[in-house]
Amino acid sequence: MKEESKRPIGLERVKKWLYAKGLEERGSGCVLCGSCYGHGPVNPMEDHPGFKTKCPPYEFYRFQRFTPKSRWLMSQRVYHGLDPITPELKEVIYTCTTCLMCQEICGVRNDGYGPWDITVAMREEITEKEGPLEAHRPLLEGLRLYNNPWSQPKNERGEWAKGLGLRKLGEKESSTLLFAGCSADGTSGRAGAVALAKLMKQVGENFVILGEEEKCCGLYANDLGFPREYHRLEEENLKTVKEAGIKKIVIACGSCRRIWKNYPKEKMQGIEVLHGVEYIERILQERQLKFSKTIKRKITYHDPCHLGRGCGVYESPRNILRSIPGVELVEMPRNRRWAWCCGGGGGVPEAFPELAQWNAEDRLREAEQTGAELLITTSALCLRNFACSQQAHLQTQDLLEFIHQAV
Numbered sequence: 480m481k482e483e484s485k486r487p488i489g490l491e492r493v494k495k496w497l498y499a500k501g502l503e504e505r506g507s508g509c510v511l512c513g514s515c516y517g518h519g520p521v522n523p524m525e526d527h528p529g530f531k532t533k534c535p536p537y538e539f540y541r542f543q544r545f546t547p548k549s550r551w552l553m554s555q556r557v558y559h560g561l562d563p564i565t566p567e568l569k570e571v572i573y574t575c576t577t578c579l580m581c582q583e584i585c586g587v588r589n590d591g592y593g594p595w596d597i598t599v600a601m602r603e604e605i606t607e608k609e610g611p612l613e614a615h616r617p618l619l620e621g622l623r624l625y626n627n628p629w630s631q632p633k634n635e636r637g638e639w640a641k642g643l644g645l646r647k648l649g650e651k652e653s654s655t656l657l658f659a660g661c662s663a664d665g666t667s668g669r670a671g672a673v674a675l676a677k678l679m680k681q682v683g684e685n686f687v688i689l690g691e692e693e694k695c696c697g698l699y700a701n702d703l704g705f706p707r708e709y710h711r712l713e714e715e716n717l718k719t720v721k722e723a724g725i726k727k728i729v730i731a732c733g734s735c736r737r738i739w740k741n742y743p744k745e746k747m748q749g750i751e752v753l754h755g756v757e758y759i760e761r762i763l764q765e766r767q768l769k770f771s772k773t774i775k776r777k778i779t780y781h782d783p784c785h786l787g788r789g790c791g792v793y794e795s796p797r798n799i800l801r802s803i804p805g806v807e808l809v810e811m812p813r814n815r816r817w818a819w820c821c822g823g824g825g826g827v828p829e830a831f832p833e834l835a836q837w838n839a840e841d842r843l844r845e846a847e848q849t850g851a852e853l854l855i856t857t858s859a860l861c862l863r864n865f866a867c868s869q870q871a872h873l874q875t876q877d878l879l880e881f882i883h884q885a886v
């Protein structure tokens with residue numbers, strides 16, 4: 480029996496958090512405190528009470544069933560056979576943008592389980608019993624047939640690197656891998672991946688890429704509830720890097736960084752995972768890179784949910800921006816831990832485009848109100864969703880590309 484088939488999936492995976500009867504070991508489940516969506520302070524004992532806006536779908540629909548708490552309670556009732564899976568339940572479960580805010584806030588989470596984990600487990604349950612949402616079916620088929628959610632054939636993967644003179648795995652000895660991410664072969668992620676490669680070359684880093692052999696990290700498979708595809712991609716990616724003796728992975732996309740960080744620790748021993756901005760901050764500190772240009776621009780930085788709350792990377796992008804001569808960094812009120820989601824994750828743009836667009840425009844409005852001329856971020860998914868906005872006029876750019884322009 481293959482190892483992947485032994486892993487529990489769906490609600491069975493999180494049953495100890497669902498008040499499962501007859502279990503020797505039970506975790507505490509949702510206690511209905513309301514912190515994950517309520518407009519009061521998250522924790523009155525904290526110095527910083529947090530922001531009143533927490534869960535994007537709740538703020539958009541303004542109906543209680545769209546809260547993280549309700550997703551947990553609905554999952555609990557399905558697990559105990561009290562409710563069937565209905566179209567209304569699916570709507571609630573799939574409007575989660577995977578912003579991880581409830582996960583950040585929820586006081587009962589333990590062992591890595593929180594309201595968002597329960598939502599993902601419920602998505603797994605739905606996929607196992609009824610298949611994916613129609614809007615998500617192309618993403619699943621893309622992963623199955625082409626190892627990427629956008630159904631790009633293998634001969635189109637790695638196109639982002641054309642003309643850069645990069646070497647692929649197996650073409651030279653190297654223990655450092657640049658992982659570009661599926662979006663690098665689309666419009667939203669290409670500039671960041673290209674800039675990262677150019678910067679790594681510029682400082683003499685000995686690294687390789689995967690080119691047409693690169694497979695999705697598993698982001699969509701995990702977050703949309705396709706655990707079998709996720710486990711397959713995780714195992715194949717780990718096999719690739721282990722067999723090649725890779726010790727350091729530098730990643731161009733914030734969401735891929737979160738997934739690589741979440742691969743099992745015992746299997747990732749001896750492998751360091753960094754987002755490009757963490758890598759750049761390090762080489763700036765080591766004085767291998769310095770900024771030679773002055774760029775007089777007022778900039779605001781959008782923390783991608785997956786790099787921020789998902790990986791705890793808040794300061795590297797800001798430290799880099801502050802060290803570029805001429806840059807004035809202005810913060811949005813909701814920043815770092817409290818950063819507001821762009822709406823681009825969780826398969827929401829595919830299934831509920833009006834929610835994704837509202838989320839992007841709400842965030843862009845906040846960015847414009849800072850007086851910034853440019854919104855910088857570090858995730859291809861955020862850039863893709865901001866590009867869908869039909870109202871905002873603020874220019875957006877990937878931080879890696881901006882850094883390369885300043886060197």
Ligand code: SF4
Binds near residue numbers: 515533536547574581
């Ligand atoms: S991850 Fe974000 S969108 Fe999803 S339930 Fe939690 S707060 Fe809401």
Ligand code: SF4
Binds near residue numbers: 508512516584585587
């Ligand atoms: S999910 Fe967590 S934060 Fe939200 S109501 Fe339940 S216990 Fe409170």
